[in-house]
């Protein structure tokens with residue numbers, strides 16, 4: 001039997017997060033967004049709710065839930081705001097997850113409890129100024145072993161959660177050698193504040209304005225050899241695994257934004273009149289909203305499907321890429337239509353649909369562009385594919 005109905009625990013979580021988004025996030029997030037300010041108070045409350053520990057075992061301070069639960073939380077948060085949703089997504093699926101998946105017991109015990117409580121954040125350092133899609137080919141960051149320490153040189157671009165006052169570490173991918181002429185790539189934990197590790201100023205962004213994104217520089221930055229995460233030379237494979245999962249999470253966030261557009265429009269077309277009728281009385285508006293609802297629903301089913309496969313330990317790479325591609329499309333299309341339905345008010349920052357419009361675009365770029373998703377899908381179908389992914 002196939003069932004897409006949520007079980008009791010998942011439904012309770014969904015309702016809790018939806019209420020939190022409505023009562024705590026919605027009233028204040030517009031101000032943080034306009035000021036380009038990271039919402040520490042909201043993040044602390046998300047931490048108290050247990051959202052940062054959702055998919056991790058209780059022994060590390062987690063909630064003992066699953067990846068599906070994390071995606072549900074992202075979906076509900078993004079119905080109201082994407083900056084807080086991406087802070088959670090990057091903090092958990094990209095930041096803490098590599099430590100949990102590939103860390104040894106000492107690393108897990110050292111880092112995870114604070115991350116699970118949302119008191120600290122971790123960042124994921126893959127993309128470099130010279131290229132994001134073409135990793136590892138375009139990678140330049142190196143790390144060499146010297147007297148029991150990794151010496152890291154290079155830079156990273158667009159790294160989420162990397163420069164907040166509560167960021168504890170970034171896991172950076174670096175070239176650690178080229179045995180037999182093959183690039184060896186490893187993942188290394190770099191704690192915030194390590195000498196030689198500089199975090200740049202917050203970028204000025206089109207969207208996700210209340211989230212933290214920065215460039216990182218490493219200049220003879222030394223960390224203990226024990227900060228290697230997982231096996232030496234397996235860093236790229238580890239990061240690809242993390243990205244496959246992360247795409248489901250981003251798809252859930254995108255589907256949430258797409259649904260948020262419907263939520264806002266349903267309210268507005270009952271309030272706003274033109275030519276003597278409520279906007280909702282016009283068939284063109286009805287059809288637009290019907291299309292938006294259909295896209296949001298399709299996007300939700302796509303990430304449900306990918307997440308269900310992940311949880312059943314079945315192959316999910318293709319489904320994750322499909323979910324990311326279709327949900328980010330849905331978010332963009334719905335944000336454009338919602339803004340149109342709001343007319344001039346849709347172009348005013350005080351209305352959530354303007355934020356949705358500004359936040360939707362990056363969903364087609366981050367964690368693998370739409371083109372990269374198409375490459376993955378095509379390769380999974382056996383078309384092309386000399387590159388391992």
Ligand SMILES: Cc1cc2nc3c(=O)[nH]c(=O)nc-3n(C[C@H](O)[C@H](O)[C@H](O)COP(=O)(O)OP(=O)(O)OC[C@H]3O[C@@H](n4cnc5c(N)ncnc54)[C@H](O)[C@@H]3O)c2cc1C
Pocket residue numbers: 090094123124125126127130131132133134157158159160161205208213362365366367368369370371372
């Ligand atoms: C707000 C924000 C937050 C981010 N957070 C993080 C983070 O936390 N950690 C992290 O590591 N990265 C992060 N990123 C980086 C993000 O993952 C990259 O921007 C993305 O992977 C694209 O890489 P790029 O920007 O270098 O574009 P490029 O790789 O230079 O691509 C440019 C364009 O060329 C296209 N293209 C590239 N190659 C091909 C090809 N072979 N065929 C067809 N088209 C192609 C791409 O699809 C794209 O349209 C973030 C980015 C943003 C904007």
